[in-house]
Amino acid sequence: MVLDERSEGSKVEATPARARIMVGMGTCGIGAGARGVLKSIESELAKQQIQADIVHTGCIGLCSYEVLVDIIIPGRTRVTYKNVKPQTVPLLLEEHIRKGEIVKNHVLSQMVAEEGHEEPYPSVPFFDELIINRPQRKQILRNCGYIDPDSIEEYIARGGYEALKKILNTMSPEQVIEEVSKSGLRGRGGGGFSTGNKWASCAKYSSDEKFVICNADEGDPGAFMDRSLLEGDPHAVLEGMIIGGYAISATSGYIYIRAEYPLAVRRIKHTIEQAKKYGFLGENILGSGYNLNIYIKEGAGAFVCGESTALQYSIEGKRGMPRTRPPQSVEAGLWDKPTVLNNVETFANVPLIMNKGAGWYAQMGTDKSKGTKIFSLTGKIKHPGLVEVPMGTTIRQIVFDIGGGIPRKRRFKAVQIGGPSGGCLPESLLDFPIDYESLLEIGAMMGSGSFVVVDDGTCMVEMARFFMDFCARESCGKCPPCRIGTTLMLDILTRITQGMGEEGDIAMLEEMCGEVKTMSLCGLGQSAPNPIKSTLRYFKDEYIAHIRDKICPTATCTALYRYEVIPDKCTKCQACIRNCPVNAISGSKTEVAFIDKAKCIKCNVCYEKCNFTAIK
């Protein structure tokens, strides 16, 4: 059996004979300083002469607690320490490994005992019981941050490749497709097309070559689900792809991945090599007679290459420009051969469905949207991170229960779901359950799952402008509505934020939203007006304030600032006078400060320096 050919990699044992230290080395962890922590652990282990294995793991989804270090000592449960810094390392090692004592100040949680015989620590909360984790159902992310993503053995130990073995031994491609259809899985890339239907329609076409493509060109601002999956549990994605390939009888596969994700690229390359070594990939997979090779294509940084047809052109070496459909990709996609293209997260769902059954999967979620969805929770939120919730969870649960609400005593204002193609949802919709249909209904879309929380200090016009700027820049230039229309809309928005808005601008924007949506060729152009549309729908007042009163209610649009001192609040401390770079402020110990608007360059320094909010 191929599985016996284990030649390298760490030993997988539920209760290791010696201590294991696991450092969260996703891109997020590294960004938070995991490299320094790792170095310090290495040197400290040597110094204290402790025998322990160091393991790199992926992102567990708790960005605000990075750097995370997990420690397992034989016979005890796995304990997670949060916000670890190099200087806390000696203490952790000393206390936890040497003495077996928990470091209370830094401990976050402990994991549930895997096989039941590890002894839990008293008074340390279990990971799943953390407030943050309670509304979540970590199915897809179950391995992220838990295992060493570079080790296929750890993946296998957690039930990996069982699904592949099962389908290759017991199921026909048709049965696989049927199972996926029954599960109700829908594309996680944004469109929400039924995965089963897509596979079925591709399987219909016979051809000498067929392709299965994994779209890992995650480009939405604020989205990092796919990256985390690829960094934290690449084998799950690969297994899903192989199963998909088997279902449609694909001859080869491609993973189109952003070159801006170097760690993910490295991981997935390693993953493919390992899978080949174990016979999960390549010729005659697990003796079934099915052959599949998977190649990696690194993207060159164009957002539009996340569009399926543009992505296929890009793989072919052509300029990434979407084409018109029909023919659909399932009929004539990559190199005009039948092709199935799915998102990273979609593929990661597949092994789960195969293992636990469509029935089990379909229990989760709502009527039409099944399963769980991963969101990357960012923006003005206390605990940003990667969250996985069942479909139908409300926005309030995500923002307040999981995310811990808005920091710095600010108020929740809106949430932008679905990136530049999505929409802004206001406070009144906080109790709205999230699934594909409901989001469309209220003017947003699932998108790939970026979830940006906005507080009351954010100007919605400026935000719409930001997203429109993004779309205008990233347009491939093929069709005029997207190439020119977005630029014209951007011009209008820019004018509005600069106080040069005109009556009629709103009506024009509304008209253009419809035109650009209808006339654009691909999803990028069709959804580009969404941020404007939804902000116009829910925050029209702000537009009117900008246009009619030339005021930015949140004081974000610098061009609309008029800095004035509120005489009653001014304590004559002269902090503003000292810090003004252009000496536009006059005043003295006896005189209230005065801002000369002719000289003022609106740099906002006085506003920030005033400790008495005397400047507005």
Place this chain on the structure above:
Amino acid sequence: MKIIHLTIDDKSIVAPEGTNIFQAALDNNIYIPGLCYHPKLSQFGGCRLCYVEVTERNQTRRRFACAHPVSEGMCVKVNTAEVNRHRKAVMEYLLAHHELACPTCNKSGECGLQNIAHDLESPQGRFKTARMSVPVIRDNPVLELNRNRCVLCGRCVNVCKEIEGVGAIDFQNRGFRTVIGTAFDRPLDCSFCGGCLAVCPTGAWQDRTLKFSGRSWEFESFQTICPYCSVGCTIVLNTKNGSVRRVLSDDKLGINEGNLCVKGRFGHEFIHSPERITTPLIKKNGEFQAVRWEEAIGFVSETLGRIIEKHGSNAIGGIGSEKCTNEENYLFQKFCRTALRTNCIDNIANMRAPFLNSVLYKSVESGFAAAPLKEIENAGALFFFGVDITEVLPVIGCMARKAIKLNNANVVIANPRTIIFENTAPNEARLTYSLGSQHVLLNAIIKVIIEDKLVDVKKLESSASNLSDLRLSVENLSLTDVERLTGVSPEMIRNAAGLLTKPGNCCIVYGKDVIEDPLGADTIKTLLDLCTLIDISNRSEIHPGRVSLFCARYHNNSQGVNDMGVVPESLPGYLDINDASNKESIEKLWGIRFSEDLLSKKPLNLIDAAKIGSIKSLYVMGADPVAEYPNGKEIRDSFKNMEFIVVQDSFMTETAKQADVIFPSATFAEKEGTYTTMGLITQRSNRAVSPVGESKADWEIIRGVSEKMGHAFPYANVTEIMDEIKKAAPVYSSLSYDRLKRKEFHWPSSFPEKKESNTCTFFAIQGKSLKVNGEKEFPFIVMTGASLNHHGAYSARSRALVSVAPECCVEINEKDAKDMHIKNGDMVMVESRVGKLKLKIKVTRKSPPGIVFVSDAYADTCVNMLVCQAYTPVKIYTASD
């Protein structure tokens, strides 16, 4: 193919399955606005203007016509209010972006954007404009790219990639800054076919030869035939105030589907060149002097009469023209054979390859010329043998690429040089054979076809009378010997044989490198054997296919001049001159009696006769043997010894310089007539402008001289000459001059269709090969051939072409160049036993080591000074200034 019924705007139409709505509407004269769709290009779908309302399967949706296929019972509405509102919005966006420079834009009046904006009654627009502002690109002599006027319809990108196979341009940047451009913004480096210009719906691509010399609505248009190569592309001349201002192509006209090469599209400036000869000239005391027509004609008739008296009529030779019309050439041979009473007539094409006419006629008889040139587009297998398609017949290259796109055609290219033919064929075989080994190569292919049973041998045995002979002829040929002789590996030969025998149509084009080889006659006969082989195997009921054989002629009427009998051995229409009944019928038609000595069994090559002095006087119509015929120095000397030379030409060619009298002749644009292409198609050319200066059409000049000499030709116009040609030449008998206006005439169509029951006979010639080697003193072999950018005297007087390719270069292999320490642009002397030339070096991979290539298409570079035999050895050394 399934036929789909649908209605567009309440009009019921039918369209083949798979057509898109836009094309279906186009075919039925229903207008849908659109800028990016073009019938000959693949669908792009970027302009978004062809938005329509479609009802199918009881659902009404809005669709883009170019991107949506027709379906049974579909109902399309082109102009609903909603559709128009959205269309208008897109047009507004385009106009907000587009540089509105209509007053100074050459495209104004014929601009797609302008027209659609006008049709849609586009208002001024809601927008403060967001104009593009990037510099205009003028980095080449013929094309100008103003990207501020570009709507990014993608047509030029596609035409460059799909039709011309070059792919010089593509999209750059993203978003609003997206533009068309070259890689890394380098200067445009392409074949300058101007395809981009022809398909551009706006004024983004501009013809620099037009400059500001006229507006679109001021031009008169004349459909005519390109005067350069033998493909015979249809061009449209735009004239204003009696002068030609530009050349357009029309997708719906001619065999070329709107495709042209750089010469056809930009090489029109010679028509009004200041170098044109505008008056008759007589050489007095070594200097040409302008004289009146009467004086010149009088002088010529008098002198010719005197020479006939003195030396007999066979002392006068006549050289016909590969560039003049059929009518003129017919009249020329009639003039020579009646007024001058000489049969010493010929044309350069026939002098170079005297066997060609008979083999070509044979191929027509065997049915391998049954299809017109356009057949190449339907080919399933293409074989280019000894012809540099890209340089010689660029538009055939476009047709071939279409065949590759539509039918996935196989391509086999056999050439002694590594010629460039950009294409996307999945199956391509390149046979780069050593010089002189072509015949063996062909025999090897035949051997593989028979022995590997790539054809149905049973069918062969029943259809061919002497298959055993063919078997015998290739029996002793071993593929290892072939590899030794040709340098082509057995695998490559097997591969090529396999590709050629693909079921379906097979088109074979052979060219100069085959014809002018000493074994040319045998090679072409063996090529006919190959055609027969493939033809028999293609006679299946499932995939019926036919084989077509084309000879790449050099000039636009190289075929016609031979059809018209400007050759010593046959009368018009390839009637044997030694056949008494042919002679009699012509005598009856012409109302004369041929002298007995007109007929000679083995006529001597005219130039050779001139060299030995048996020809005392020459009458040359529109030909330049001094510059074109091999061994130029000898020709020059023999021409100097000639008593009297008359030349009809538009320019002071090398031959004209030797003349005693020059008649100024009109160019193709100034006269009417017909030309016959290499596809054996006769097409009509129309007069666009009046003759420049005092020049006259060649037939008018001959009519004048003949009349003066007492043989009045009563023709009032070319139609009357054509009427006589129909009587004289049986192959032209079913031609109708009036019908030529609408449809070209394909003369092999008058031959009876080949029956399957007919048995075929093979020539079965044993493979032969020459050993072509350099000599100790002259280590290189020089090859000559056509050039994409030039074609003799006309192109040399077209400023645009001269600036695209200013001078003739000698192409040398990079290895040779490295060994000799010479680099691109160095000046070298190329010297053979008979002469030498100073040329610029071009280092390439096209020529194999030991072979250098010099184009003979540059009028200013007389390569014939160098060349004295089929493969002339030369030496190359750095030129000292």
